[in-house]
Amino acid sequence: MTTVFRLLAVLPLWLLHVMGVALGWVALLASPTYRRRFVANAAQAGYTLRQVGGAVGAAGQLIAEVPRLWFGRPPPVQWSGEHLIDEALARGRGIVFLTPHLGCFEATAQGYAARYGRITVLYRPARKAWLRPLVDQARRRPNLETAPTTLAGVKQMLKALQAGQAVGLLPDQVPPQGLGVWAPFFGKPAYTMTLSARLARQTGAAVLLAWGERLRWGRGYRIHLRPWPGAVPEAPDAAAVGVNAQMEALVRECPAQYLWGYARYKAPRGAA
Template sequence: MKRLFQLLARWPLPLLHSLGAGLGWLAYALSPTYRRRFLANAAQAGYGFAQVRRAVAEAGKMVAEVPPLWFGALPDVQWEGAESIAALRAQGRGIVFLTPHLGCFEVTAQAYARRFGPITVLYRPARKPWLRDLVATARGRPNLATAPTTLSGVRQMLRALKAGEAVGLLPDQVPPQGLGVWAPFFGRDAYTMTLPARLVQQTGAALLLAWGERLPAGRGFRVHVQRFDDELPRDPQQAAARVNAAMEGLVRAGAQQYLWGYARYKQPRQEALA
């Protein structure tokens, strides 16, 4: 599988995105479960299928662009709002980036690492050994470290922030049981991680919202960055609701590239938290 990914990494991004768009529609047509979840999640946010139909193809593009992002040269990346990053780095403050399942979330951390310096990203280890090994070797980029969704991973992120570095996480990812609270997301309770507030409150780091827009015709990506100006409440449930509201705003800004098929409202699973 690694050799296949390395081979695909040499293909031009426009071609991969074209193939990925077809793959997205194929998955939508062949999987009733995925189709129902896609439509239900979009409806929960107030969208009809016609309003977000492009997101079907965009989900396939997300899969197709993984090989070059993991094993190839980083594609062209434009920035919008990079001055917020520069200002915080000048202050020596750590930065917590919050990025939903929107656009190319893989490229945001890589682009930051290439332009600004060290960043640690939270990830959930794959269940299948072959995929776990693939991911472990694929994300080895300069200035880019990974932290698992465990207590040891949280400690790793705290150390990075205290050193004035950046961390990134997907706050609309369902955390393991015990690491989240139930909070509204588009009007329906979703199990939501409490980690963003904990990281900020324990380190004094700043919060930034970011997402990687996938540009048309394989022309690369544009990373959008904006400040999260509200102070997160001490109450975990209120803080989670505030974070979810911010994620809703990002999703509405790029609804055609949101991963509507993600099982956002599923029950959390038990995992070892050591």
């Protein structure tokens, strides 16, 4: 598998994206379950399939671009709102980046690591044993550290923030049972992690909202940054509501690049 990924990594980004669009539509047409979830999630946010049809291909592009991002030369990256990072780093308290399943979230972490320095990203280890060595090896980029969704991973992220470094999370990812609360996401209860707000409160780190726009014709990515409005609520329930509201706002900036097929509303094992 590593050999296949390395071969695909030499292809131009525009070609990988073209292949990804085809892959996205094949997946939608071939899987009734995926198609129903895609349509239902988009409808929950007020969109029809026609309105977010671009997201079908974008989901395939998310997969097709992985070999380039993991094994190829870094793609071009543009920035929008980078002064927010400069201001946060000047405070020396670290940065918590919150990024939804929007655009290319791999590019946001890699772009930060290449320009600013070390960042630790929370990730869920691959469930398939044969995939774990590939994923672990591929994500070892300069200045890019990964932390598993375990207690050890949380401690690793706290340590990074205390050193004035940055961490990144996907707060619209369903956390394990006991690590989240139920909060509305586009008006429907979704099990939402409380870790991001807890990290910010415990360390005094700045909270920035970020997403990586996938530019057309393989021109790379544009990282958009937004400030967190006001203070992060102390109560876990209120913080989760705030996080979901901010993720909704980012998604509405470009719904054609959101991963509508993600099982956002599933309940973790053991959750009521």
